[in-house]
Amino acid sequence: MTPVAITNPNVYTVPDIDSDSDSGDYYRPHNRAKVYRSEEQEKNLIKLGCYYDPLKEYKRTYILQNLKCFDQQYDDKLQQHQLNVQKERENYLETLRKKKEEEKKIYDSLLTEVSNLTLDEEKLNKEFQDELKKQRKAVEEAIAYDRKRTETETAEARSKAEKEQKELEAKERKEKEIKKLKEMQDSDASLSGLEYFKKYYAKIEQYRDTFKPKLQDAAFSKAWFKRKSGIRRTISQLTSNHEFIFTKYKDIYALLMSIKQESNDAYEITLNYLAKEILGQVAQDVANKPYCAYIYARFTYMICSSIPEFTDYLLGRLYKRCPYVVPQFYDGDPNISDKELRAKLRYTYSDKKEKILETFLIHGERNRGFIMFYVGLCQTIPDPGHPPNPFAIKDAWLYLVRLLNMSLRAITPFLVIAVLDIAGKRLLESYPNQMPKIFRMLRNTVLPMMIADVHSDAKSAVQQIDIFLSAYFEKGIAQVVSETPPESTNIVKKASNSF
Template sequence: MRFNFEELYDTSRSDSESSVDENDFTIIGGDDEGIPQLRLPRLYSKGKPKEEEEPIILDSELQEILSKLDIHSKLPTPANNLLVHRLSNPIENVRQEGSLRIEMPVWNAGRDTDQGINRIIEDIERKLTIIEQENDNQVAKVRRHKERIEEERKQQLEDERRRKEEEERMRREEEEERLKKEKIKREKEEAERQRKAEEEEQRRKAQLKLEEQKRKQHEEEEVRRAQEEAKKSRGHTNFKEIESNFITYKKKIEEIKSDILEPVKNDKSLKSTLSKYKRKINPKFGQLTNSEQQLQSITHDLTGLINETKPNALAYKWILNFIAKALVSQAETEVRVKPESAVPLARLALILLVMYPELLELLMARFIKKCPLVIGYTCSIDSEEGRLRMGWKRNKDGRWEDDVSYDERMGGIATLFSVITRLRLPNEFSETHDHPLPITHSWKLLARIANTPIELLTNTHFVVLGSWWDAAAADFVQMFGRQARKLLILVSDDLTIAVADRKYVGAARLRILSEEWMTTGTIVSFPQMTP
C-alpha cells in the first residue's frame, strides 16, 4: 500500500475528494469542529481476509527507531488539547475521552514499507541535521555569550585595575602633597625654632655676661673686704673677738640642746615622727657620689623631707640641726679618708644653706664645736678644758684619742669647710641670694692661723692648712691674685720655718705642696663632678 503523509493528514480537502479507499485506513478524529482527521493504514496479511490477517512485526532496530521518532512534535495542536503519546509497542488504536492517543501502525511488508522507512530515515537525518545545526548555532550563541561575558569581565577587571591605579595615583599625589606640606611646615618650624634658639642664645649670652659682670663686681668687693681684713689682721689679729665668737657658738650648742633636743625628747609622738625622718635622711649623705645626677636626686629627696616638717617649727629646727650634725659627721668619717668626696657633700651643703637660711647658724655651731680652727680660734691644750675647746674626744676607756686620729678628723672637717667657701652659688640662686660662706672665710682662716702665737701652733694647724690647700688654694689664688700668693707664701714658707725644729709632719707636707706650686706654677685641686 502506498501513501504519503499529506494523505494521512490533510485538512484542505473533504472526504469526497479523497482518492484513498476508506476501507484501507482507520480514520481518527474529525468528529469535533476544528480537529483534523488522521488516516492510519490498516494492517493485513496477504491471502487472508482483512479481519483475519496477522500484523507484521518490524525488526527490533526499526522498532527502536520508530519508538524514538517524535511525530507528535510535528503535528498541529488541536483546539481541544490533542495529546500524542509514543508507545514502545504500537499494536492497537485507542480512543480516550477528552484526548486522542495515537500509536504508530505497523506497515505491511513490501516495497512501500522500504520507501516509507527510507523517507522516515531521510526525514530523521534531515531533522538531525537541522537539530545539529541548531545545536551548533546554540553552542555558537552560548560561546559568543560566554565570550561576551568574559570580555565584559575582563573589561570590568581592566576598569577596576585602572580605577585602582587612578586611586593609587591620586593617593600618592595626595601623600606627596601632604609630605610636601609637612616638610614645608617642618622647615618653617625648624627655622622658627632656630630663630628662637638664636634669640635665646643671645639672651643667655647677654645674661651670662651680665652675671659675669656682677660676679666680678662681687669678687672685687670680696677682694677689697679681704684685703681690708688682711690689713686689720696683719700683726694684730683680735683674738679676743675670735674667742668671743667661739663662745657664742658654744652657747648656741647649749641652746640647741635646751630649746630643740629636750622638747622633742619629751614629746614621744613628735620624737617618733622625727625618728622616721631621721632614718630616711641619714643614708642620703652616704649615697653621695661624684655624679651631678645623683646629687640632684638626693637634693630633691632631702628638700622634700625638710619641707614636710616646716609646718611644725620645732620639728623643722630639729631636722635642720640633725642635717648640720650629719654633714660634719660625714666630714669626720668619709672626707678624712677620701678628701675629694668633700666636693659633692659641700655642693649639697651649699644648696641647703641657700634654701634654708636657718641652717647656717646651726652648721657653723657644729663646725666650730668640732674644729674651732675654721674660724682661727686656738687655745692651749695643756688642760682638759683646753682640749675640749679644741674638739678632742675621749675613747671608751676615758683616754684622749691619739694625735693621728684627731688630726685626721680636723683635716676632714677643714676640707669640707674650705670647699664650701670656694664654691660658687648655683645659677638659679646667683642673683637672688648671697653666698652664706664666701671665700673670705678662707682668708680669715689662713690669716688668723698665720698670726697665731708660735707657742700655740701644733701639727694640727699645719694639717688643717694642708687640707685647706688641697680644697681651696687654686680658687683662692684665682680670686685674690697677688695678695693670695703673699698669704700662701707666708703660711707655707715663713710659718713652717718658724716651727722647723718641732718637725711637724703637717708642716713638712705643706712645704712640699708649696714647692710643687712654685715649680709647676699650678695648684692641683679636687676633680670636678661628672654629669
C-alpha cells in the same frame, strides 16, 4: 712992682673979630728979620713947652710964603737930606728885614729843633712806654714767679707734711697691727673669728634649752624618728656627680618643708640633726677621702642657700666639734690641765670603755677634714640653675689669714694644708696679687719654722705643704685635691657611726 721984661721978639695982638684981615696975619711976626736965640732962650722955650724948630720956621716964613726967596742950594741939601733919610730908612728897613730873616731862621731852626725834639720825645715816650711795659711785665712775672714759688713751696710743705703725717699714721697703724698681731699670736684664739662663730653657737644653746626637751615626749619623739629616718641614708648615698647631689638636695628640702608644716619644733630638731649627720660624715670620710669635702660642701651649701636658719645650726655645730675653725686653741691659760685642754679641743675617745683618747695624729687628721669641708663650702661655685652659694671665698681667705697671724702650734700644719689642698686654686684666682705673697711667706718664713719645731705626727702635713709650695713656684699652678674620686664608680660608703 717990678716990671716984667719981654723976651719974646714976636708981638702978638688979639685979633679983631670985625676985621677982614687974615687971621694968619696976627700970627705973623712984625719983624721978619732973622731972629737968633740964645741957648738960654731955647732952653726956656723948651721949659715952657714951646719947642722951636728953626727949619720949620724957616720954611714957613721964608720958603713957603715967599717962593722968591727959595734957596736952591738949600733945597738940594734938603733933597740930599731926604735921600739920606730915605736911605737910612731903607737901610734900617733892610737891617730890620735881615734881622727878621735872621730871627725867622732862628725861629725855623728852633721850630725844627722843637719838631725834632717832639719826634724824639714821642720816640722816647714810646720807648719809655715800651720799657715801662717791659718792666711792668718783668715785675708781674717776678710776682707770678714768686707767687708760684710760694704756692709750690706751700704745696711741697703741705705735701711733705701730709706725707709725714701719712708715714706717721702708717707707722702707728703698723705698730698697732704688730701689737695686735702680737696680741693675737699670744692669744689662744682669733677674736674676730671667735665673735663670728659664737653668734652661731648661740643657736646650739637655744636648741639645747628650747627644742631638745621636746624629745622627752615619747609620742613626739616616736613620730619624729619616723620622719628623720631617711636623712642619714640620703647623705651616705651622695656621690661626686653634681646632678645627683642636686637630686638628693631636693629630696631633703622637700622632707624638711613637710616636717615644718606639721611641727615647727620638729622642724628645728630636724635641722639640728641634719647638721650633726653631715658633720659626722665629714669626720668619717674626708680625712681618708679628701675629695668627699667637695661632695658634702656642695650638698650643704644648697641647703644653707634655701634654708638660711640651717646655717646657724651647721656653723654652730662645726665650731663645737672643731674649735680650730675659729681658730681657737685654749692654751692661753697656764693653769689648765692637759685633760681639760684636750676636752676643750674636742678630743674623742678611741676606746670609750677604757676612756682612752684619740692620738694627736688622729685628732689632727679629723680636724683637717673639718677645715677642708669648711673651705670647701667657701670655694664651691654653683652650677647653672642651682641655688647661689651663701658662703664666699673671702671666708676661706680670712680663715687662712687668721691662722697665719697666730703663733705656730703643733696642729697648724694640718690646718694650713687643709686650706691649700681644697681652696688653694680658688684663692689664687680670686687674690692674684695677695696669694703669691702668702705662698712666699709660707715658703720663706712659716715652713722653716714648722720644720725646725715640727711635731713628730705633723711631719707628713709639713711635707705636703712643702710639696704644694714647690709645685707652685716651679710650675706656677696650685695643685689641689681633685673633685673626682680615684674610681669614677666609687660611691661614698654609709657612715657606720653617728655623733
